[in-house]
Amino acid sequence: MIENMQVSFLPTESDYVMMCLERQKYLTPKENRVLFPVAGIIDIVCGTLGMILRGESVFEMICWLLLIAAGLLILSYYDVIKPFFIAGSAASYYRYHQKDINSKTICINAESITVSDELHRISVPREYVYKIYQAKKTLFIFLDQEEFIYIPGRVIEEMPSLNK
Amino acid sequence: MAKPILTFENQLRIGEYAEGYRLYDLRCGNSAGREIKASLFFFLGMAMLFMLMREQFNILKLPVCTIVLLICIYMCCFFIYILPNMAKQRGERIYKSSHLLSEKYTFHVHQDYFIMQNEYESLKRYYTEIHDCIETDTLFLLIGGTEKKLIVIAKRCLEQEQCETLSHFFRKEMVHQYRRTRFRRRKKK
Structure with missing residues (x-):
């Protein structure tokens, strides 16, 4: 379904951070999101059992505790640790490049997509769009596998379901 | 004006963009700092090799050290040869998708x-x-x-x-x- 829309916005720091987090979520393979928690839980169970059954000396106890800590790190890698670092680096990137981030006007219609700001203008037919991905709080328009345009969710009152 | x-x-x-993307990746992408990462694995591998040579035969240490050594060799090859090639292939895929x-x-x-x-x-x-x-x-x-x-x-x-x-x-x-x-x-x- 194709819908017409025109939005104009200046990305804020929270928009940029949210975009980076959702892009990372999009890029992460689904297998990793399943395998990492499973590996983490196995690690924690092994560490706990080892500590109960074979924790005879202080050195051994420290080894088992390290194993449990490693399990916790693996378990929370994609949900806590990676988002934490991505949000931090995205916020510092935004603050450093704030003067280079301009307001954008994006116009989508049945034939074309037009994006314009002070220095950059793209107007491409719909067939030139590689993919449109609608995340929770951001709409991504991919022009190729890497280059994309994003629209923060707050500027779209009702996120339209846009399919290529 | x-x-x-x-x-x-x-x-x-396509080849020009892929080569450009490879250099970009080496400079500020996933491959950035690959020499440091590869050298860390190299030194870990050397430590394992040293342990293998120094220790007497031990049924527990021998396979562990050998496995860690093999992983280190693979990681060195990964950072030095495989990662830049993957970046080049990614560049080709990006060019084709655009x-x-x-x-x-x-x-x-x-x-x-x-x-x-x-x-x-x-x-x-x-x-x-x-x-x-x-x-x-x-x-x-x-x-x-x-x-x-x-x-x-x-x-x-x-x-x-x-x-x-x-x-x-x-x-x-x-x-x-x-x-x-x-x-x-x-x-x-």
């Missing part, structure tokens, strides 16, 4: 900025936004900005005189960002 210093047309081929990268662009190089434009796109970029300008034997790479971070110019599309002018201009205009990749010169007999 002031008259541009240089105007030329540029159309990239309709714009294969289009012909006209570049207008001005004193403080350049404009690249075609039927679909127009981009004005100031040199202050660029944090890396890399010149190779076949390409100019301009890395920077908040979007369209990698701009590749193929020397093939430029005449000899234009190429020298552009090289001289970038070297003069972006003193700290400019770097020329090393290449071996053949000795004259």
Whole structure:
């Protein structure tokens, strides 16, 4: 379904951070999101059992505790640790490049997509769009596998379901 | 608008973009700092080798050290050979997935900025936004900005005189960002 829309916005720091987090979520393979928690839980169970059954000396106890800590790190890698670092680096990137981030006007219609700001203008037919991905709080328009345009969710009152 | 210093047309081929993307990845992508990561695994591998040579036969230590040593060898190869090749393949995939990268662009190089434009796109970029300008034997790479971070110019599309002018201009205009990749010169007999 194709819908017409025109939005104009200046990305804020929270928009940029949210975009980076959702892009990372999009890029992460689904297998990793399943395998990492499973590996983490196995690690924690092994560490706990080892500590109960074979924790005879202080050195051994420290080894088992390290194993449990490693399990916790693996378990929370994609949900806590990676988002934490991505949000931090995205916020510092935004603050450093704030003067280079301009307001954008994006116009989508049945034939074309037009994006314009002070220095950059793209107007491409719909067939030139590689993919449109609608995340929770951001709409991504991919022009190729890497280059994309994003629209923060707050500027779209009702996120339209846009399919290529 | 002031008259541009240089105007030329540029159309990239898949191999040129892939090579440009590989260099971009080495500079500021996943492959950045690969020497440090590879050397860490190298030293860990050496430590395992030392342990294997020093210790007497031990049924527990021997397989563990051997496995860690093999992993270290693989990781060294991964960071030095596999990762750059993966970046090149990714560059090829990006080029194939894009309709714009294969289009012909006209570049207008001005004193403080350049404009690249075609039927679909127009981009004005100031040199202050660029944090890396890399010149190779076949390409100019301009890395920077908040979007369209990698701009590749193929020397093939430029005449000899234009190429020298552009090289001289970038070297003069972006003193700290400019770097020329090393290449071996053949000795004259």
